[in-house]
Amino acid sequence: MSTSACKLKVRNLAKNFTLHTLGGVRVHGFSGINFSLPKGQLLALSGPSGAGKSSILKTIFRSYLASSGSALFCRNDGSEVDLATCSESRILDLRRREIGFVTQFLKILPRVSALDTVARPLVEIGVEEAEAKARAEQMLRRLGIRPELFALSPLTFSGGEQQRVNIARGIIAPKELLLLDEPTASLDAKSSNTVLDMLAELKQQGIAMIAIFHDQNKIDRIADICVPVVREQ
Amino acid sequence: MLLELEAVSKIFGASCGACLDLTGEPGAICPDCGSVVAVNRVNLKVAEGEVLGVVGESGSGKSTLLQLIYQDQPVTAGRIFFNGITNQEGKRQDILTLPATHKARLRNRDMSMIYQNPHRGLNFNFSAGGNIAEKILDTNERSYDTIRSRALHFFTKIEMPPTRLDDYPDAFSGGQQQRIQIAKALSSSPRLLLLDEPTTGLDVSVQARILDLIKALQREMGFAMVVVSHDLGVINHLTDLTLVMKSGCLVEYGLTDQILEDPQHPYTQLLVSSKL
């Protein structure tokens, strides 16, 4: 299969929220989102805060239920799964192997060391524990995390360090489609560069990515496709 | 599918026959005959290795639902399918219609329950090891050495020192008693683990360690779980899928992150917005 094969096709995706606790008020999320993402490419969502960029990622990941439209995920066997409507079990299965989400905020167990946190996804796909830890260590070093921090819980880290642990965990065993919500926010220029280098390597491996960046320079440097998201009034 | 419930109901009281239709989300007490509909035509599915959370306020029927699955309570109506059990014609068979010995075998071997109150899940007249041994004996194991080493294996898995294996439950703290329940429950290598408010009433540090332990063991052993809790933190930490109950009815079902981040039903929204 060529690297230009499509990984995700989003058609007329829209999301509204109905807030019953506030008397049934309807809140607009986003609407009319259309794009196709080939393998090995990075698609950037750009637009002002509140335009619904994060909501789009969450809807594709199914943390949000789409109000209408579809998000067709193309599997390697040629079949397509509509992430907006398929069964929950199917989503869980895809999340285990094929679709990953790197959130803006660290959501991890406070009682697990940074090294184990990053090694975990490798162990889950069957990599030997020692090998997984060695690779996790390598990745943390590359991201500039000091070795004396490896054995500590990331909750004790600075914001930038936490973000790097979070990214390391999200990409160490990369899934075929990665959703990245501001992966370089709160990182200094040097770390940002490293992360962008890593994302470029993932593209080489054929990983398809959707990312949110606030900085147009980064979009220009790494993105193959840019989808503007506008806030509707 | 490991577990499948079809229109499972439980009515406490002499039903007038129309209770299920006369009750629902607004209230579980039948206006006609006063019977309580604890579980009202609930459908659900749990696949191998899946972790399902059940949330809802006190009295919503979530614990009763668990007891119906574990056959601690007789089901009033509905069907339950489990573990691909079929009848002679090869059609899947409702486990509620199985002979008593077969039902007991399911309960003893293929399912396990962890109760909120350790007094319900443990026999305080037996040692910790004896409690674990009971579940292993239920699988018809009759070699002492095998039973002893399995009991010890699961006792150390719950991070207890081997020297305490022959101590009695009342010599352990509440959190340790919960751990012993876990060791007992897992010692038959069940396909399905049912947990009824497993950490309610424990202080937070103990609660966190027990939840970590359950999660690690689930990853390692791969059993499916149904976790009943009123604590959304517990549900978020442990489960992949969540169902929301109100007045005996299932009002919403979805991925746990979706239920917590994008709840649809008014009651779920209220529940999520009430989180501290």
Added chain:
Amino acid sequence: MIRPSEVLFGFLDEDAKKEIRRALLKAVALPGYIVPFASREMPIARGWGTGGLQVSLSIITEKDTLKVIDQGCDGSVNAVNIRDFISSVTGVPETEDTTKASIIQTRHRVPEHQLTEGQIIVYQVPYPEVLDSVEPDTARQKEMHANNDYAKLWVLLYEDTSQFGDSRMASGYPVAVNDHYVMDPSPIPKFDIAKLNNSQALHLFGAGREKRIYAIPPYTKVAPLTFNDRPFQVEQFPGKACERCGCRDVFLDEVHLDDGVHYFCSDTFHCDTVLNTRGEGHAA
């Protein structure tokens, strides 16, 4: 002294006997299963063998020969009284000879002589329900028997093995009958358990105070609950022999006297038999 002509044969009225015989038939049909019965007032106190007595009186006929033992002894006060009573209300001959008796009523022992076809042994039982020690709820007990669910009894065995190396149950050791019902064989020593297995005789158990009857028919498999890697251990008397007859392969009574501990056969008839045989041998 009661004369046979003054009372009904067998003391009990015919309706009472019929009721007990029905329970016995059911018990024989379901080996090891506990059957309730009415349990009449007897002229001895409950707890002194009224269950065994009622069973004996219900099955006895003019053609029977009766032996009664208490802890293996024909001459103990209770054995003598029960034997005299049955004999006085039936007129059947008494014997101490295990091989000649057709009905043997016993408390806490099975005779050393092997029982044969046609013999019936009647046990006096204090506590018939083997599950009482692990499950107080009688409804649950019935379910457990029905489901062949004896895990809790096995846990007792597990606990004893873990803490003491072997079962602490000295008497009344639980046995599985015909691979199904587990029952209390009455407080006989472990030494006697093997005599129940595939026995040629009919074994009837009566608990008067608890109003229960159960049975082991002839040629029925009876096996003590034992882990398959822990052999069943019976009482042993290493280096000890009966001081009267010199036997070693029998169950010995430990008798504490002022000058120390002495050992004698528990089964007095067996002891006498050994002595008599030896005496004849000398004479010959």
